[in-house]
Every structure is written in C-alpha cells, then in structure tokens.
C-alpha cells in the first residue's frame with residue numbers, strides 16, 4: 001500500500017482511518033466480485049460520507065450507449081441525488097466524501113472528481129490504458145485552477161486481486177472494459 | 186405524440202433555419218481554423234552540434250562522401266544531407282558533415298578538433314579537406330514546414346511534406362464552401378449557448394455533426410446549473426446516445442438541447458458495430474464554442490469522436506492549452522482538433538459569461 005501525498009492546499013485533518021479504508025474497500029471488492037459473477041465489468045465503486053454510502057456505481061456504458069457512463073460518474077450522480085433528497089448542501093458533503101474504487105479512475109472521472117471537490121480517492125489496481133491518477137496522466141494534483149480542487153490518492157490497495165478479477169473478465173471477452181495491468185512499484 | 190417525435194422534428198428543423206442565416210449574419214472570411222498539433226509537431230526544431238569539414242577540391246567529393254559515410258554512418262541523422270554547397274564568396278565550394286560532436290573521438294575542446302583526430306588516414310584519405318569546424322544541425326526530421334524552414338537555415342535537410350498539415354497551418358485547409366458549412370454548425374452552437382445562458386447556464390454550446398451526411402446529430406448547451414458535470418460536451422454526447430436509443434440525462438427542461446434520430450441508411454451501416462461497442466461518436470465532428478476541459482476531452486476520447494472544432498481557448502483547456510489529450514500517445518484513440526472557428530462570436534460568448542459572473 002502506498003500513499004501519494006498530492007500536496008493540496010486543503011487542510012489534512014480529514015482522512016479516514018486504516019480501519020475505515022479496509023472496511024469500505026472490502027465492500028468495493030464485494031461489489032466487483034458480484035459484477036464479475038453477473039458477467040459485468042468487475043469494478044466496485046463507493047462514495048462514502050460520514051460513514052454512510054451515498055453513491056454506488058457500476059459501469060453503464062452498454063445500456064445507455066453513452067461511453068462516459070463509468071461507475072464513478074453514476075456514483076457521483078447518486079451522491080448529488082442523495083444531497084437533494086436529504087436537503088443538504090452538495091458542496092459541504094463532497095468535501096468530506098471518499099471514493100473507494102477497485103480500479104484507478106480514468107482521466108475523465110478523475111477530472112469529474114476534481115470538479116466536485118472530492119478530497120480523497122482510495123483505489124486498487126492501476127488503469128494503464130486510461131488512468132487519470134498517474135498511470136496515463138495525473139490530473140489529481142495538476143495546476144488546473146478552473147477544474148475544481150486537487151485531491152489525494154491512496155493507491156495499490158489489494159491491487160493484485162483487482163487485476164485478477166479483470167483478467168478473468170477479459171477471458172470472457174468484453175470489448176468495453178478498461179484493461180488495467182499492475183506495475184511492480 | 187412521443188417525445189422522440191417532437192425532438193426529431195425539432196432537429197430536422199435545425200438545418201434549414203441556419204441556412205437562412207448564411208448570407209446575413211457573418212462572413213466566413215473573418216476567421217480561420219488552425220490545427221492544434223502535437224508538441225513534437227508544434228515545437229521549434231531541436232538542434233544538435235555536429236562537426237563539418239570544408240571540401241576544398243570538388244573532384245574529391247564522391248570519394249569523401251563514401252569514405253565518411255563508411256566511417257561515420259550517422260544512423261539517427263538520415264534527414265540531413267551529408268554535403269552542402271557554399272555561397273559564391275566562400276573560399277571552398279562545399280562542406281560535409283563528419284559526425285556529431287558527441288560521437289567524435291578524444292575531443293575535449295574545439296581546439297582539439299583536427300582532421301587527423303577525426304579521420305584515420307587509412308579510412309579517409311585527407312586530400313581535398315580543410316579544417317573541421319562545429320555546426321548546428323537539426324536533431325530530428327522536420328514534421329512541418331515551419332520546422333523544415335528553420336532546420337534548413339542551419340543545414341540542408343530533407344522533408345517529407347504532409348501538404349494537409351502545411352495548408353492547415355496556414356489556415357487554408359478548408360475550402361470556402363467547407364468553411365461556410367463549418368460556420369453554420371458553429372452558429373448553431375453559439376445559438377445554443379445563448380439559449381443556455383438564458384436558462385441560467387454558462388454560455389457554452391456544442392453541436393455534433395455527421396460530416397458524411399452533412400447532418401446535425403445533436404445540439405447542446407451547458408447545463409451545469411442543474412448538475413455540475415453537465416458541461417455542453419457531456420450533454421452533446423448523451424444526446425447522441427439518446428438519438429441511438431440510449432442516453433442517461435433528462436433534457437425535458439431544455440428545448441434548445443436537441444438530437445436527431447439516425448437516418449435509415451446510417452443505421453444499417455453502423456448498427457452491427459454499435460451493438461457491440463457504444464463508441465457512438467465514431468466519424469462525427471464536434472463544434473464547441475470553447476475549448477473542452479479535461480473531463481470533456483477525455484469523454485470525447487471514450488466516445489471516439491472524429492474531429493473537434495472549437496471557437497476560443499479556455500484557461501484549463503485540454504485540447505491545446507493545458508493538455509493535448511487528442512495527441513496523447515498512450516491513449517487508444519486520437520483525433521484532429523482545430524481552433525478558431527467563428528472565433529469572434531465565440532469570444533463574445535465568453536464576454537457574456539464574464540459579465541454574468543460580475544453581476
């Protein structure tokens with residue numbers, strides 16, 4: 001497990017404990033396993049605010065014919081809906097929400113997370129094809145003053161396991177899935 | 186009547202309406218579309234130091250070239266000519282490249298360069314050679330005419346010209362009828378941006394076009410007042426999906442956001458691929474009033490957009506300003522990008538935005 005300190009201007013007081021990370025990543029991995037058993041892209045993705053899941057996404061690219069409907073985008077939509085229904089300010093929820101995801105978010109999703117000011121992303125394996133948190137590009141800490149807020153990453157959580165699930169999935173052949181590989185860091 | 190039918194009629198209405206505007210509103214000579222090229226294509230040609238030697242006797246040239254090439258084959262410098270002609274006032278007629286400074290043996294300073302140290306006499310006969318000197322030569326083959334012209338000032342260089350790129354860099358790639366059509370599309374994007382602004386959104390518009398059929402597929406404006414990620418480009422992608430029976434957003438509140446259902450011949454052509462892969466923007470052009478952000482640019486990669494035309498640059502833009510995602514080597518889809526289409530009108534929208542923010 002490696003921590004990447006992205007040097008944001010945000011204060012560092014907000015950080016989940018190792019226990020919390022373990023618990024929510026276990027949940028994300030359960031989701032991914034579930035998806036795999038149902039023949040879907042094995043990516044688990046949770047947005048957690050105040051010890052509560054406020055967004056849960058699964059890849060919906062095929063159904064919607066919209067190639068941007070990644071798990072993270074759906075989870076963010078749910079978070080915003082949750083805020084609306086709970087009548088709370090989305091901004092103050094987002095800045096204390098963590099994304100737990102089994103695969104590194106792509107460049108698009110990483111930018112979306114910035115735009116919504118999500119402060120922390122915990123992920124499993126790298127996404128060598130599209131990764132936006134260092135693998136192809138690093139938009140987490142880039143100087144983009146008009147693209148939300150920089151965020152921090154905890155990378156490599158149960159990475160081997162996440163890769164294995166994806167490999168199993170590719171053997172069943174689905175051309176729409178991201179194809180991540182682990183790198184020996 | 187279903188929503189789809191209403192939208193379809195609206196979409197079919199879009200083209201004749203804009204055609205009526207053609208002659209009156211503005212003139213397609215007032216702008217030019219320039220390509221947004223990769224860094225390798227747009228940077229100045231990199232120069233590298235080489236050692237050259239005067240050829241004092243022209244008759245020795247072909248032998249010298251043969252012997253020099255065998256001693257120093259210059260594998261990475263196939264693009265530079267071995268020999269150049271000198272100006273009439275030069276004491277010697279020709280000069281030849283011997284090797285790169287970095288390849289030269291036992292050279293600590295310029296003074297140490299000599300024919301003897303560079304050219305063992307059993308490999309290169311010294312007849313007809315002058316004193317070696319250092320020159321700068323282009324390190325890489327030129328990719329564009331400006332790079333070629335700069336490189337040639339230093340040393341004669343060969344250039345495999347891509348005429349399309351040369352025309353594009355001069356802003357002359359598109360013919361007047363093509364420009365007139367591009368202007369129509371961008372005018373629709375500008376109109377959508379204005380409509381969006383009237384509903385309290387940012388003044389940004391986007392139009393997706395099938396260039397083969399010359400058909401507008403979707404017209405979108407920014408909707409981030411409703412959802413922070415509903416940038417005009419994201420909205421336009423979802424409208425294209427909607428036109429193909431998919432889609433995830435709701436646009437009931439935005440009459441200016443429209444999509445067209447695919448015409449029968451285009452569905453039969455593509456339905457087989459699309460059943461497997463939702464790369465629905467394949468072969469389509471996007472016209473957007475302002476350079477897309479990182480999220481939108483990557484969404485266009487995922488959607489396999491054909492080409493992107495934008496009006497003005499934006500501060501965090503990802504198709505030229507901060508990044509050139511469309512030229513990123515590690516990504517599995519690359520596309521052409523042009524900036525400057527109807528730039529004045531698009532800039533004017535940015536002005537409206539600025540005024541809105543001051544209020």
Ligand SMILES: [Zn+2]
Pocket residue numbers: 070072105106107108109110
């Ligand atoms: Zn993504």
Ligand SMILES: [Zn+2]
Pocket residue numbers: 416417418477478479480481482
């Ligand atoms: Zn955007």
